[in-house]
Amino acid sequence: MTQTITEKILAKAAGKDEVRPNENIWVMANILLTHDVCGPGTIEVFKREFGADAKVWDHEKVIIIPDHYIFTKDEKAQRNVNSLRTFVKEQGLKWFYDPGTPQYKGVCHVALPQEGHVRPGEVIFGTDSHTCTHGALGAFATGIGNTDAGFVMGTGKLLIKVPQTLRFNLNGKLPDYITGKDIILRIIGDIGVDGANYCAMEFCGEAIQQLSVEERMTICNMAIEAGGKNGIIEPDNKTIEYVKSKTQKPFSVITGDSNAKVAREYNYDVSSFLPCVAEPHLPSKYATAGSRQDIKLDRAYIGSCTGGKISDFIMAAKILNGRKVRIDTFLVPATVEVENGLKTEKIGGKSLVDIFADAGCFEIAPPSCAACLGGPIDTFGRTSGKEVVISTTNRNFVGRMGSKDAPIYLASPLTAAASAIEGKITDPRKYM
Amino acid sequence: MDDSKGIITGTVYVLDNNIDTDLIIPACYLNLVPTIPEEYRKLGSYALSGLPSSYPRFIKEGQSVSEYSIIVAGKNFGCGSSREHAVTALAAAGIKAVIAESYARIFFRNAVATGELYPMESEQVLVDSFKMGMQAEINVSAGTVTNLSENSVFKLKPLGAVGPVVEAGGIFGYARSTGMIRKK
Numbered sequence A: 001m002t003q004t005i006t007e008k009i010l011a012k013a014a015g016k017d018e019v020r021p022n023e024n025i026w027v028m029a030n031i032l033l034t035h036d037v038c039g040p041g042t043i044e045v046f047k048r049e050f051g052a053d054a055k056v057w058d059h060e061k062v063i064i065i066p067d068h069y070i071f072t073k074d075e076k077a078q079r080n081v082n083s084l085r086t087f088v089k090e091q092g093l094k095w096f097y098d099p100g101t102p103q104y105k106g107v108c109h110v111a112l113p114q115e116g117h118v119r120p121g122e123v124i125f126g127t128d129s130h131t132c133t134h135g136a137l138g139a140f141a142t143g144i145g146n147t148d149a150g151f152v153m154g155t156g157k158l159l160i161k162v163p164q165t166l167r168f169n170l171n172g173k174l175p176d177y178i179t180g181k182d183i184i185l186r187i188i189g190d191i192g193v194d195g196a197n198y199c200a201m202e203f204c205g206e207a208i209q210q211l212s213v214e215e216r217m218t219i220c221n222m223a224i225e226a227g228g229k230n231g232i233i234e235p236d237n238k239t240i241e242y243v244k245s246k247t248q249k250p251f252s253v254i255t256g257d258s259n260a261k262v263a264r265e266y267n268y269d270v271s272s273f274l275p276c277v278a279e280p281h282l283p284s285k286y287a288t289a290g291s292r293q294d295i296k297l298d299r300a301y302i303g304s305c306t307g308g309k310i311s312d313f314i315m316a317a318k319i320l321n322g323r324k325v326r327i328d329t330f331l332v333p334a335t336v337e338v339e340n341g342l343k344t345e346k347i348g349g350k351s352l353v354d355i356f357a358d359a360g361c362f363e364i365a366p367p368s369c370a371a372c373l374g375g376p377i378d379t380f381g382r383t384s385g386k387e388v389v390i391s392t393t394n395r396n397f398v399g400r401m402g403s404k405d406a407p408i409y410l411a412s413p414l415t416a417a418a419s420a421i422e423g424k425i426t427d428p429r430k431y432m
Numbered sequence B: 001m002d003d004s005k006g007i008i009t010g011t012v013y014v015l016d017n018n019i020d021t022d023l024i025i026p027a028c029y030l031n032l033v034p035t036i037p038e039e040y041r042k043l044g045s046y047a048l049s050g051l052p053s054s055y056p057r058f059i060k061e062g063q064s065v066s067e068y069s070i071i072v073a074g075k076n077f078g079c080g081s082s083r084e085h086a087v088t089a090l091a092a093a094g095i096k097a098v099i100a101e102s103y104a105r106i107f108f109r110n111a112v113a114t115g116e117l118y119p120m121e122s123e124q125v126l127v128d129s130f131k132m133g134m135q136a137e138i139n140v141s142a143g144t145v146t147n148l149s150e151n152s153v154f155k156l157k158p159l160g161a162v163g164p165v166v167e168a169g170g171i172f173g174y175a176r177s178t179g180m181i182r183k184k
């Protein structure tokens, strides 16, 4: 029987030779990821069900990366991080990226691969819907709730349904103005916010091969915005090089059979793609940037797991170099490594930090999720009124960045930066 | 599940397509931990507070639970985040069942795994057949919902493979009943 990459990874994790779509199977996890918003509840479920003195199934495989509510005076948020600290001590967990210490990283989905925890062929469960990001490295990765995560914490296993696969063939030469964000917004625009519900979204083709690992992460990150269970890209040399530069741990690459049966196939020629936005209030509300030049903006936001990586800031800096922003522009690096990269990466001898400062952006915030999900009232960049925002984040739901009255346009870092210069939605080609 | 006979009767709150988790429980309340009883109740009091003001209030001013106990919704209910707080908040506010045309995967899964509420799927579009505040009765085993205010009956899809998990009260009950993990 031929199988897709997703089926093969799940079969291996279930100790079987093969699995079929819609089959319910118990799979072993390689990693359980949690953070400050869902970690405390997960821990309580674990203790309630397995006992106050129970030990997690593997102290090297539960990875805790606080990132959501870090730089806030909110007492409950601080209490939640403290409860993680207590648990890590009790359990002797090996991987904990504690805020306020040199171990702190920032946004979990950028930190996880950066720290070498994502390896091809493995199974990753995380208490965050964007856990699907990690399929970009050829792993099966999906988001789960606290109760399921409590179960994994105690047993290392979870009962899941094997997803059907939707295959997206992205062919053609990738123009330099088209980013991972433009590709995924186009796809979600076509299939809708539930177009991949319960399915694996497999991305392949020569355009995917042209993309960096970070850009592939942007694509897989937003599989959930089409309802996908996981996004996945077969590992190639770029993937293997990336993973080897992050970890010494061995891994075995799993690839799918090229003739494996999939539920549906979609073919795209990316050379025809245009820079785009997703209009309020759904990621599926696709429009080309050029067709929305009449939309005036109050704010640009560059950050999050999907748009706050170093490659995202390099793209924005290329546009902003030697120019001025006309609206409030917020920059939030996803992780400490990205934050450092802003100082060391240079364009024409000038650091990104200096480029952004000279362009008139606000001072760069410390790494965290920040206003990507609104958060407590004192969150950096949180909307509070009717601000019209262009953002490199992944969700534009009503109220997502704080205020219910603040509409959000999702875009690539190129489009967000060009729009910041003009104070209205702008096609970045004008500045390239 | 608190109703062993699988009969759920109550007042209906009607919602559109694509009700996302930020509408169900806005992110500013995610500092609350669902397993702490006091915070569980608080989450309930904020349920659906992200909805635009075009909807009638889900929870009356000064109350902490809702007068509604059944939600009838369109497609892709619960899309967005994996926050189990969404299921918890609805349950804590008094919702016993949601009937939607379809669900976003993680919300459905969380409803099943926690056993906090019945995630039922309708065979047809129901959002036009129920008006806000009407009375309904769900019969889970028969797979029907009756509009008591208009005396009409609609079919629900069977729970299928997750049925036994729901019946066992969630993933832990199910895993214990099948010997996957030790009995408590």
Ligand code: SF4
Binding pocket: A067, A068, A107, A108, A109, A128, A130, A303, A304, A305, A306, A368, A369, A372, A373, A393, A394
């Ligand atoms: S950056 Fe935004 S989308 Fe990413 S994990 Fe944080 S809150 Fe979620």
